[in-house]
Amino acid sequence: xxxxxxxxxxxxxxxxxxxxxxxxxxxxxxxxxxxxxxxxxxxxxxxxxxxxxxxxxxxxxxxxxxxxxxxxxxxxxxxxxxxxxxxxxxxxxxxxxxxxxxxxxxxxxxxxxxxxxxxxxxxxxxxxxxxxxxxxxxxxxxxxxxxxxxxxxxxxxxxxxxx
Amino acid sequence: xxxxxxxxxxxxxxxxxxxxxxxxxxxxxxxxxxxxxxxxxxxxxxxxxxxxxxxxxxxxxxxxxxxxxxxxxxxxxxxxxxxxxxxxxxxxxxxxxxxxxxxxxxxxxxxxxxxxxxxxxxxxxxxxxxxxxxxxxxxxxxxxxxxxxxxxxxxxxxxxxxxxxxxxxxxxxxxxxxxxxxxxxxxxxxxxxxxxxxxxxxxxxxxxxxxxxxxxxxxxxxxxxxxxxxxxxxxxxxxxxxxxxxx
Numbered sequence: 001x002x003x004x005x006x007x008x009x010x011x012x013x014x015x016x017x018x019x020x021x022x023x024x025x026x027x028x029x030x031x032x033x034x035x036x037x038x039x040x041x042x043x044x045x046x047x048x049x050x051x052x053x054x055x056x057x058x059x060x061x062x063x064x065x066x067x068x069x070x071x072x073x074x075x076x077x078x079x080x081x082x083x084x085x086x087x088x089x090x091x092x093x094x095x096x097x098x099x100x101x102x103x104x105x106x107x108x109x110x111x112x113x114x115x116x117x118x119x120x121x122x123x124x125x126x127x128x129x130x131x132x133x134x135x136x137x138x139x140x141x142x143x144x145x146x147x148x149x150x151x152x153x154x155x156x157x158x159x160x161x162x163x
Numbered sequence: 164x165x166x167x168x169x170x171x172x173x174x175x176x177x178x179x180x181x182x183x184x185x186x187x188x189x190x191x192x193x194x195x196x197x198x199x200x201x202x203x204x205x206x207x208x209x210x211x212x213x214x215x216x217x218x219x220x221x222x223x224x225x226x227x228x229x230x231x232x233x234x235x236x237x238x239x240x241x242x243x244x245x246x247x248x249x250x251x252x253x254x255x256x257x258x259x260x261x262x263x264x265x266x267x268x269x270x271x272x273x274x275x276x277x278x279x280x281x282x283x284x285x286x287x288x289x290x291x292x293x294x295x296x297x298x299x300x301x302x303x304x305x306x307x308x309x310x311x312x313x314x315x316x317x318x319x320x321x322x323x324x325x326x327x328x329x330x331x332x333x334x335x336x337x338x339x340x341x342x343x344x345x346x347x348x349x350x351x352x353x354x355x356x357x358x359x360x361x362x363x364x365x366x367x368x369x370x371x372x373x374x375x376x377x378x379x380x381x382x383x384x385x386x387x388x389x390x391x392x393x394x395x396x397x398x399x400x401x402x403x404x405x406x407x408x409x410x
Contacts, residue, residue, distance in 0.1 A: 001193045004186070011185060015177035023175050036177065037185045044189045093174055100171040119168040150164060 007044050014060045020120065021061065024105050024112045025068035035067045042067075058131040061121075065113050065132065072109065103153040111146040118143055224249055228301040228310060229334065230272055234288050235369045236261055237343035238279065240272060246310075248275045254343040255366075261285055272310065273317050293323075293371060296345035300329040342366060349373040 002010075018039050022032045042063050050056035093101070104115055113132060117123040125143060129136035226241035226249060237254035238261075247269045253259035261284045267275035279285055280295065289295075297314055301307030307328045318324035329344050337347035340362050350365040353376060365373065 004190060007189055008186060011177075011182050015182050015185075016175070019177040019181070020172050020175045023172075033181060033184070036181060037188045040185050041189050041192060044193070093171070096167065097171040097174055100167050104168070104171075115168065116172065119165050120172045147164075154164060154167070 002044050002046075007040065010043055010056075010060070011040055014057060017057070017061065017121070018064045021064045021113065021116060022068060024101070024116060025109060026071060031071060035064070035071055038067050039064050061117070061131050062133065069109065100154065103150050106153065107146050107149060108142075111142050111149075114139055114142045115146045115150070223247075226250070228299065228306050230276070230310070231296070231298040231300070231329070231334075231344035232276055232279065233296040233298075233343045233345045233370060234280075234285070234293050236285070236288055237346065238262065239343065240267075240275060242272045242310075246271050246273075248272055251275070257288065273313050276314070277317070293369065295324045296370060297324065297326045298329040298344045299326070300331060300334050300344070346370060346373065349377060353377055 015036075018036055019032070022035050026032045026035055039060065043060065046059075050059065104112055107115060114128055117128045117131065118125070123131065125139045126136050128134070128143075129139045132139070222244055225243060227244050228242045230240045230242060231254075232238040232240070233254075235255075236258035238251055238258050239254060240248045240251040243249045248267050248271075249269070251262060251267060253262050261279065261282065264284050265278055265282050267278050270278065276297065280289065295318075297318075299307050299310045299314070301310060311326055311328055314326045318326065329348075333348065333351075334344055336351075337344045340347060340350075342350060342362065342365060346365060349370065350360065350362070350373065353360050353365070353373065356377065358376060360376065368376070
């Protein structure tokens, strides 16, 4: 197991990233906490080494996405209908923030991750493909569909950067 | 849209409480954590030790055969699969004094028998009146035959040493009556021939005396170990089938 120092450093570096990915997948705080803890527990027990900080971050993101997917496939979640509410955030949300989150959360789960990584983390489609271990063309397709839906929901002009 | 998405996600942070709880959770796991690989290694190591221990026990400490050595002192040896003496007992008081003076544990059985027979303490018992009876009781016929062959070869040149194979059932009966094997077989033969003899009497008699009781005409021929045989073996002084005749 990694040292407490390493684990603490990783938590400080990546806690917000993990939290945000959980935000769009998991509906309530308790489940978010479970996923969050599992991600860092996996980090703590991961025996491999990371080539670079970018490699480490990409690993964390992939594990978080997988943990969220596993949670969503779990027995409990598949059979319990939860209210469609946004999880709590530390900073109070503006109405527009809520609107944006609702729009993002309404996307297919594979598109949510692409949107977050593309718009917030600033990854290119190629980098997203490497992080999520997907085909780059698949990522382009997912991003394209996500953009179209978000435009529809949020009513924005198409002013975003293209790869 | 990009800016709006960034602004929205910028409101989302992991709280200090969440971080602290996660760290505590992981720390507690690390104290109790035994990785599956470590557990498997530990289990395999334990299994290996158990296997080696069991194998070692079966090879070194499990008796697979027994040898009864009867002169007048009587001994019994337990032998492992390597042919080593793992334990031996005195069957009577005379033998007890002798085993305290010799060290034969983990010696090869043939060496152990030789050590006892050539010890100073044994010499007074190895006279012309006494034969040496070696009875081998093995866990199977092959083991028995091998041991008998070895002992026969070892004492081939020495008269008065009798090697034979025993059986488990008779050994059990002898043990129940607290008699050495060869002595028990003589006792049994006596009783089967209608000769009245108690177990206690049999226990206190020498092998020669028992043989004489069974067949007065067939005194043993001396043990050969002291090179003094012949006095009873055919000098004419005591032989004969009928009552003693004066010559």
